[in-house]
Amino acid sequence: MNPPVALTIAGTDSGGAAGTAADLATFAALGVHGACVITAVTAQDTTGVSDIHAIPLATVEAQLHAVFDDLPVAAVKTGMLGSAETVELVARLCAGRLLVVDPVLVATSGAVLGGEDVRRAYLDHLLPVATVVTPNLAEARALTGRDGSPRELAEELAGLKPAVIVTGGDPAATGECTDWLAEPGRAPIPLRHPAIPTTNDHGTGCTYSSALAAHLAHGAPLREAAEQAAAYVTRQLAISKTWTLGRSRGPIAHTSGGTR
Numbered sequence: 001m002n003p004p005v006a007l008t009i010a011g012t013d014s015g016g017a018a019g020t021a022a023d024l025a026t027f028a029a030l031g032v033h034g035a036c037v038i039t040a041v042t043a044q045d046t047t048g049v050s051d052i053h054a055i056p057l058a059t060v061e062a063q064l065h066a067v068f069d070d071l072p073v074a075a076v077k078t079g080m081l082g083s084a085e086t087v088e089l090v091a092r093l094c095a096g097r098l099l100v101v102d103p104v105l106v107a108t109s110g111a112v113l114g115g116e117d118v119r120r121a122y123l124d125h126l127l128p129v130a131t132v133v134t135p136n137l138a139e140a141r142a143l144t145g146r147d148g149s150p151r152e153l154a155e156e157l158a159g160l161k162p163a164v165i166v167t168g169g170d171p172a173a174t175g176e177c178t179d180w181l182a183e184p185g186r187a188p189i190p191l192r193h194p195a196i197p198t199t200n201d202h203g204t205g206c207t208y209s210s211a212l213a214a215h216l217a218h219g220a221p222l223r224e225a226a227e228q229a230a231a232y233v234t235r236q237l238a239i240s241k242t243w244t245l246g247r248s249r250g251p252i253a254h255t256s257g258g259t260r
Protein backbone atom coordinates (compact mmCIF):
# COMPACT_ATOMS: atom_id res chain seq x y z
CA MET A 1 0.00 0.00 0.00
CA ASN A 2 1.23 3.52 -0.74
CA PRO A 3 2.24 5.82 2.14
CA PRO A 4 0.54 9.22 2.30
CA VAL A 5 2.51 11.99 0.59
CA ALA A 6 3.31 15.30 2.27
CA LEU A 7 5.06 18.25 0.65
CA THR A 8 7.33 20.73 2.40
CA ILE A 9 7.87 24.14 0.81
CA ALA A 10 10.80 25.59 2.74
CA GLY A 11 14.43 26.67 2.89
CA THR A 12 17.51 24.55 3.52
CA ASP A 13 19.65 24.69 6.68
CA SER A 14 23.24 23.62 5.92
CA GLY A 15 23.58 22.49 9.55
CA GLY A 16 20.80 19.92 9.11
CA ALA A 17 18.71 21.07 12.09
CA ALA A 18 15.88 23.20 10.68
CA GLY A 19 14.17 23.73 7.31
CA THR A 20 13.85 20.91 4.78
CA ALA A 21 16.31 18.68 6.68
CA ALA A 22 13.97 18.66 9.67
CA ASP A 23 10.86 18.33 7.52
CA LEU A 24 11.96 15.34 5.44
CA ALA A 25 13.43 13.48 8.43
CA THR A 26 10.19 13.99 10.35
CA PHE A 27 8.02 12.84 7.45
CA ALA A 28 10.17 9.71 7.08
CA ALA A 29 10.03 8.92 10.81
CA LEU A 30 6.23 9.21 10.76
CA GLY A 31 5.64 6.95 7.74
CA VAL A 32 5.00 9.65 5.14
CA HIS A 33 6.69 10.05 1.74
CA GLY A 34 8.14 13.57 1.67
CA ALA A 35 8.33 15.76 -1.43
CA CYS A 36 10.25 19.01 -1.17
CA VAL A 37 10.15 22.39 -2.90
CA ILE A 38 13.12 24.62 -2.04
CA THR A 39 12.51 28.37 -1.68
CA ALA A 40 15.90 29.49 -0.34
CA VAL A 41 19.33 28.11 0.46
CA THR A 42 20.76 29.30 3.77
CA ALA A 43 24.35 29.10 4.98
CA GLN A 44 23.50 28.31 8.59
CA ASP A 45 24.91 26.59 11.64
CA THR A 46 24.04 26.39 15.32
CA THR A 47 25.28 29.96 15.84
CA GLY A 48 23.28 31.72 13.12
CA VAL A 49 22.60 32.40 9.43
CA SER A 50 25.53 33.88 7.43
CA ASP A 51 24.04 33.92 3.91
CA ILE A 52 20.69 33.48 2.14
CA HIS A 53 20.23 32.74 -1.56
CA ALA A 54 16.60 33.07 -2.66
CA ILE A 55 15.57 30.61 -5.36
CA PRO A 56 14.09 32.42 -8.41
CA LEU A 57 10.28 32.53 -8.38
CA ALA A 58 10.01 30.66 -11.70
CA THR A 59 12.07 27.78 -10.26
CA VAL A 60 9.87 27.61 -7.15
CA GLU A 61 6.81 27.53 -9.41
CA ALA A 62 8.33 24.82 -11.63
CA GLN A 63 9.05 22.68 -8.55
CA LEU A 64 5.46 23.08 -7.34
CA HIS A 65 4.06 22.04 -10.72
CA ALA A 66 6.43 19.06 -10.89
CA VAL A 67 5.15 17.78 -7.53
CA PHE A 68 1.44 18.54 -7.92
CA ASP A 69 1.28 17.19 -11.49
CA ASP A 70 2.71 13.85 -10.45
CA LEU A 71 2.10 12.95 -6.79
CA PRO A 72 -1.10 12.56 -4.72
CA VAL A 73 -0.16 15.18 -2.11
CA ALA A 74 -2.32 14.72 1.01
CA ALA A 75 -0.90 17.63 3.02
CA VAL A 76 1.39 20.61 2.41
CA LYS A 77 3.57 22.32 5.00
CA THR A 78 5.25 25.69 4.46
CA GLY A 79 8.38 26.85 6.29
CA MET A 80 10.74 29.68 5.27
CA LEU A 81 9.31 31.28 2.11
CA GLY A 82 11.66 34.29 2.20
CA SER A 83 9.88 36.79 -0.09
CA ALA A 84 6.41 38.27 -0.44
CA GLU A 85 6.23 37.03 -4.05
CA THR A 86 6.90 33.46 -2.94
CA VAL A 87 4.23 33.72 -0.22
CA GLU A 88 1.71 34.89 -2.87
CA LEU A 89 2.71 32.14 -5.31
CA VAL A 90 2.36 29.44 -2.66
CA ALA A 91 -1.03 30.82 -1.61
CA ARG A 92 -2.24 30.73 -5.23
CA LEU A 93 -1.02 27.20 -5.97
CA CYS A 94 -1.91 25.61 -2.60
CA ALA A 95 -5.37 27.12 -1.97
CA GLY A 96 -7.94 24.39 -1.35
CA ARG A 97 -5.37 21.88 -0.07
CA LEU A 98 -4.77 20.68 3.48
CA LEU A 99 -2.20 23.33 4.32
CA VAL A 100 -0.06 23.75 7.47
CA VAL A 101 1.60 27.20 7.54
CA ASP A 102 4.57 27.72 9.85
CA PRO A 103 5.00 31.50 9.44
CA VAL A 104 8.80 31.57 9.64
CA LEU A 105 9.93 35.16 10.16
CA VAL A 106 12.82 34.96 12.65
CA ALA A 107 15.14 32.02 13.45
CA THR A 108 15.75 30.92 17.06
CA SER A 109 19.22 32.45 16.62
CA GLY A 110 17.61 35.85 15.91
CA ALA A 111 18.32 35.90 12.13
CA VAL A 112 15.57 37.61 10.12
CA LEU A 113 14.17 35.10 7.61
CA GLY A 114 11.28 37.30 6.39
CA GLY A 115 10.84 41.10 6.51
CA GLU A 116 7.80 43.40 6.80
CA ASP A 117 6.59 42.70 3.24
CA VAL A 118 6.69 38.95 3.97
CA ARG A 119 4.67 39.47 7.16
CA ARG A 120 2.06 41.46 5.19
CA ALA A 121 1.90 38.78 2.47
CA TYR A 122 1.23 36.07 5.11
CA LEU A 123 -1.67 38.11 6.49
CA ASP A 124 -3.14 39.06 3.12
CA HIS A 125 -2.59 35.89 1.10
CA LEU A 126 -1.45 32.73 2.91
CA LEU A 127 -3.28 32.73 6.25
CA PRO A 128 -6.70 33.03 4.55
CA VAL A 129 -6.12 29.77 2.60
CA ALA A 130 -4.34 27.82 5.39
CA THR A 131 -5.93 24.92 7.27
CA VAL A 132 -3.83 25.62 10.36
CA VAL A 133 -1.11 28.16 11.21
CA THR A 134 1.60 27.35 13.78
CA PRO A 135 3.39 30.53 14.95
CA ASN A 136 5.58 30.50 18.03
CA LEU A 137 4.91 33.35 20.48
CA ALA A 138 7.31 35.78 18.74
CA GLU A 139 5.75 35.06 15.34
CA ALA A 140 2.22 35.43 16.74
CA ARG A 141 3.23 38.82 18.17
CA ALA A 142 4.79 39.87 14.85
CA LEU A 143 1.71 38.78 12.85
CA THR A 144 -0.82 40.53 15.09
CA GLY A 145 1.41 43.50 15.94
CA ARG A 146 0.34 43.01 19.58
CA ASP A 147 2.01 41.95 22.80
CA GLY A 148 -0.74 39.63 24.13
CA SER A 149 -0.61 36.24 25.89
CA PRO A 150 -0.38 33.08 23.74
CA ARG A 151 -4.09 32.40 24.42
CA GLU A 152 -5.19 35.89 23.35
CA LEU A 153 -3.02 35.87 20.25
CA ALA A 154 -4.29 32.41 19.22
CA GLU A 155 -7.87 33.64 19.53
CA GLU A 156 -7.14 36.82 17.57
CA LEU A 157 -5.36 34.97 14.74
CA ALA A 158 -8.14 32.34 14.52
CA GLY A 159 -10.52 35.25 13.89
CA LEU A 160 -8.67 35.73 10.57
CA LYS A 161 -10.13 32.37 9.46
CA PRO A 162 -8.01 29.20 9.88
CA ALA A 163 -7.24 27.24 12.99
CA VAL A 164 -4.16 28.44 14.87
CA ILE A 165 -1.73 26.76 17.25
CA VAL A 166 0.49 29.21 19.13
CA THR A 167 3.38 27.00 20.23
CA GLY A 168 5.76 27.26 23.13
CA GLY A 169 4.98 28.44 26.59
CA ASP A 170 7.50 28.94 29.31
CA PRO A 171 9.10 25.57 30.02
CA ALA A 172 11.72 27.00 32.39
CA ALA A 173 9.07 28.43 34.71
CA THR A 174 6.54 25.59 34.80
CA GLY A 175 8.23 22.35 33.73
CA GLU A 176 5.66 21.99 30.99
CA CYS A 177 4.94 23.47 27.57
CA THR A 178 1.52 24.79 26.62
CA ASP A 179 0.47 25.12 23.00
CA TRP A 180 -2.80 27.02 22.46
CA LEU A 181 -5.16 25.60 19.84
CA ALA A 182 -7.76 28.08 18.63
CA GLU A 183 -10.45 27.49 16.04
CA PRO A 184 -12.76 30.24 14.81
CA GLY A 185 -15.87 30.51 16.98
CA ARG A 186 -14.55 28.24 19.78
CA ALA A 187 -12.74 28.98 23.05
CA PRO A 188 -8.96 28.30 22.73
CA ILE A 189 -7.82 24.94 24.19
CA PRO A 190 -4.49 24.57 26.06
CA LEU A 191 -2.50 21.50 24.94
CA ARG A 192 0.04 20.69 27.65
CA HIS A 193 3.01 18.34 27.58
CA PRO A 194 6.14 17.89 29.71
CA ALA A 195 9.07 20.20 28.90
CA ILE A 196 12.49 18.68 28.22
CA PRO A 197 15.26 20.79 29.81
CA THR A 198 17.59 21.33 26.86
CA THR A 199 19.41 23.92 24.79
CA ASN A 200 19.54 21.55 21.80
CA ASP A 201 16.34 22.85 20.22
CA HIS A 202 17.38 24.30 16.85
CA GLY A 203 14.76 23.06 14.37
CA THR A 204 12.02 22.38 16.94
CA GLY A 205 9.36 24.55 15.25
CA CYS A 206 10.02 23.03 11.82
CA THR A 207 9.88 19.53 13.30
CA TYR A 208 6.59 20.28 15.06
CA SER A 209 4.82 21.67 11.99
CA SER A 210 6.07 18.77 9.84
CA ALA A 211 4.90 16.22 12.40
CA LEU A 212 1.52 17.97 12.43
CA ALA A 213 1.32 17.79 8.62
CA ALA A 214 2.36 14.12 8.69
CA HIS A 215 -0.38 13.16 11.16
CA LEU A 216 -2.95 15.17 9.19
CA ALA A 217 -1.78 13.39 6.01
CA HIS A 218 -2.51 10.08 7.81
CA GLY A 219 -6.07 11.36 8.41
CA ALA A 220 -5.88 12.35 12.09
CA PRO A 221 -8.24 15.10 13.25
CA LEU A 222 -6.55 18.43 14.11
CA ARG A 223 -6.44 18.15 17.90
CA GLU A 224 -5.13 14.57 17.84
CA ALA A 225 -2.55 15.53 15.18
CA ALA A 226 -1.40 18.46 17.38
CA GLU A 227 -1.04 16.21 20.44
CA GLN A 228 0.87 13.58 18.45
CA ALA A 229 3.14 16.25 16.94
CA ALA A 230 4.02 17.60 20.39
CA ALA A 231 4.69 14.06 21.62
CA TYR A 232 7.04 13.49 18.67
CA VAL A 233 8.95 16.73 19.32
CA THR A 234 9.25 15.90 23.02
CA ARG A 235 10.67 12.44 22.18
CA GLN A 236 13.25 13.89 19.77
CA LEU A 237 14.28 16.63 22.25
CA ALA A 238 14.80 13.93 24.90
CA ILE A 239 17.15 12.09 22.50
CA SER A 240 19.28 15.18 21.70
CA LYS A 241 19.37 16.75 25.16
CA THR A 242 22.79 15.31 26.09
CA TRP A 243 24.39 15.95 22.67
CA THR A 244 27.26 18.44 22.28
CA LEU A 245 26.97 19.10 18.52
CA GLY A 246 27.88 22.60 17.30
CA ARG A 247 29.10 25.69 19.15
CA SER A 248 25.68 27.07 20.11
CA ARG A 249 22.06 25.78 20.36
CA GLY A 250 22.42 22.26 18.96
CA PRO A 251 19.95 20.42 16.75
CA ILE A 252 16.82 18.61 17.88
CA ALA A 253 17.39 14.92 17.06
CA HIS A 254 16.41 13.80 13.57
CA THR A 255 17.79 10.32 14.16
CA SER A 256 15.01 7.80 14.33
CA GLY A 257 16.42 4.89 16.26
CA GLY A 258 17.55 2.84 13.24
CA THR A 259 20.46 0.43 13.78
CA ARG A 260 23.50 0.03 11.56
Ligand SMILES: Nc1ncnc2c1ncn2[C@@H]1O[C@H](COP(=O)(O)OP(=O)(O)O)[C@@H](O)[C@H]1O
Nearest residue numbers: 136167168177194195196204205208230233234
Ligand atom coordinates in the same frame (compact mmCIF):
# COMPACT_ATOMS: atom_id res chain seq x y z
N1 LIG B 1 11.93 22.21 25.87
C1 LIG B 1 10.85 21.67 25.28
N2 LIG B 1 10.35 20.48 25.70
C2 LIG B 1 9.27 19.92 25.11
N3 LIG B 1 8.62 20.50 24.08
C3 LIG B 1 9.06 21.69 23.62
C4 LIG B 1 10.19 22.35 24.19
N4 LIG B 1 10.40 23.52 23.51
C5 LIG B 1 9.43 23.61 22.59
N5 LIG B 1 8.62 22.50 22.64
C6 LIG B 1 7.46 22.21 21.80
O1 LIG B 1 7.89 22.19 20.45
C7 LIG B 1 6.86 22.66 19.59
C8 LIG B 1 7.39 23.84 18.76
O2 LIG B 1 7.63 24.90 19.66
P1 LIG B 1 8.40 26.25 19.58
O3 LIG B 1 9.56 26.15 20.49
O4 LIG B 1 7.42 27.32 19.88
O5 LIG B 1 8.89 26.36 18.10
P2 LIG B 1 9.96 27.36 17.45
O6 LIG B 1 11.20 26.52 17.21
O7 LIG B 1 9.29 27.80 16.18
O8 LIG B 1 10.18 28.48 18.43
C9 LIG B 1 5.68 23.00 20.52
O9 LIG B 1 4.82 21.88 20.62
C10 LIG B 1 6.39 23.27 21.85
O10 LIG B 1 5.52 23.09 22.96
Ligand SMILES: Cc1ncc(COP(=O)(O)O)c(N)n1
Nearest residue numbers: 011012018019080107108203
Ligand atom coordinates in the same frame (compact mmCIF):
# COMPACT_ATOMS: atom_id res chain seq x y z
C1 LIG C 1 15.83 27.34 6.56
C2 LIG C 1 15.23 27.59 7.90
N1 LIG C 1 13.89 27.47 8.07
C3 LIG C 1 13.35 27.68 9.27
C4 LIG C 1 14.11 28.04 10.35
C5 LIG C 1 13.49 28.31 11.69
O1 LIG C 1 13.80 27.30 12.60
P1 LIG C 1 14.19 27.62 14.12
O2 LIG C 1 13.07 28.49 14.65
O3 LIG C 1 14.29 26.33 14.82
O4 LIG C 1 15.51 28.38 14.02
C6 LIG C 1 15.51 28.16 10.16
N2 LIG C 1 16.33 28.50 11.18
N3 LIG C 1 16.04 27.93 8.93
